[in-house]
Amino acid sequence: MKLLIYKPVLILAAILIFSSCSKLTDVNNVEPVNQLSEDQAITTVSQAQSILYGAYGQVKTGLEVVAYNSGLTSLRGLTMVMGTSGSASISEFENNEVSAENFYVDVVYTKFYKIINNVNHIIEKAPLINTQDPRRNQIVGEARFLRALSHFYLLRLHGYFFDLNSKYGIVIKDKPIAGAISEPRATVQATYDFIMADLDYAIANCPSFTNTFYASSQAAKALKAKVLLYEKKYSEAAILAAEVIASGKFQLETTFLEIFTKKIINTKEVIFQTPYDDKNDRNNKAFIYRSSYLPSPYYINLLTGDNRKPWAIVGTVAAPRNNKFNNTVFNGQSLTADTEYFLRLDEIYLILAEAIARGNGPLTLTDAKNALNSIRNRSQMPNTTATTKAEVLEAIRIEKMLELGAENGEEWYDLVRYATEGNLTVSTYKPGVTGVTKYVLPLPYLTVNLSNNVVEQNPGY
Secondary structure, eight states: OOHHHHHHHHHHHHHHHTTTOOOOOOOOGGGOTOOOOOTTOOOHHHHHHHHHHHHHHHHHHSSIIIIIIIIHHHHHSSSHHHHTTHHHHHHHHHHTOOOOOHHHHHHHHHHHHHHHHHHHHHHGGGGGGGGTTHHHHHHHOOOOHHHHHHHHHHHHSSOOTTTTTOOOOOOOOSSOSSSSSOOOOOHHHHHHHHHHHHHHHHHHHHOOOOOTTSSHHHHHHHHHHHHHTTTTTTHHHHHHHHHHHHHHOOOSSSSSHHHHHHHHSSSSSSSEEEEETTSTTTTOHHHHTTEEEEEEEHHHHHTTOOHHHHHHHEEEEEEEETTSSOOEEEEEEOEEEEEEEEHHHHHHHHHHHHHHEEEEEEOOHHHHHHHHHHHHHHHHOOOOOOHHOOOOOOOOHHHHHHHHHHOOOTHHHHHHHHHHTSSSOOHOOTTOSGGGGGOOOOOOHHHHHHHTTTTOOOOOO
8 A cells, every 4th residue: 555655756756856921032132041151162072962952952942832833823824723721912813913012922033043042052163173073063964954944934934935025034143142233134035045055054964864853964855845845946845855755764654643643752754853741841732732722613624524533633523622732652552742843754745746736847737646645545535636737736735734734834824825826815714814914923022122123023013
């Protein structure tokens, strides 16, 4: 069965590869998690490794990245609604009417820049270590992957990522913050270029994949494929996505269920994730995804007749809950391990499908459908019946919701991207989104105010 599912995609991969509630904080005042000072040198590989571990730890520590960013973006999209434990600040995301003074806007924005600031110490200082140890450059590569990931998330949240000619990119941080000196936003294109430079370095220097918790050359390549899709470089995105699939480092799990029972234990499909403990981390993601952020009626209805529904949704019709971040089971034993998925192979298949459908490369809509059907067939769903380009693109968008829904809001960014390509109108699905100003979140109020308007706010806020 697996051979029948994967063989067409591996063939087209070869063709592609060959043919081508806290106080608002000013981001300028952030401190790295280990309080590394500007004048403190990193003189050994082991010191650099320690700071890198701190950066990985910063990704998982707190709720800003693993819960707030993911859940609130899903509220902006189609697969989640606010639960009974929600608040006025949370409802702003569901209604697509978010204030610049919103608590969550500030803490998520600040957290990503804290991660960036931490890895910038490594990126600036580790290359100066006098050593022949190849681990030095690998550490810098992993740091640049985390910097690229953080800038990409910030661009999607607060920048006009969908308009390559826009001046509304984000503030790029390429060195440790030495003081409260505000810097203006870069353009969208300059932001993409900066992200790509980091990813190219990471692809060349990160170690090959061995562990889902750490950046790898393959993870950097997968993220670059995704960024290229957003940058509308579809043929290039298809080539990289195909290379990740053909690398042999990852496999689709046999069933959809296994993704969410294995979590961090012997997973074959995950490319990059961060672990945390469902029981010991209070107010954790699993709890929030059962109370504050709930599966939406739209998402539940979309799953009707799909074999993934029992594994995605649990509870009663009156009180449905997200079953993806619920229980981890290994060898029949329930564990408290849980995760935030940043990159999985199923998404890479769907990136490949969309990139082929939109691109001008050597492959056809049939090849795009083969990639799409690899995901459908894994869940014992029939092949797509889409035939035209428009139908195939819409089938891919729907499939991504079925596969990744109620996780991290990917469907919201797809709405925006598809709208800017002329494939749909966002207000058809989200009536509160009346124009492009609602496609992005505001910058935090204090970030703009304390900069004396050096940092320009997004239009409409």
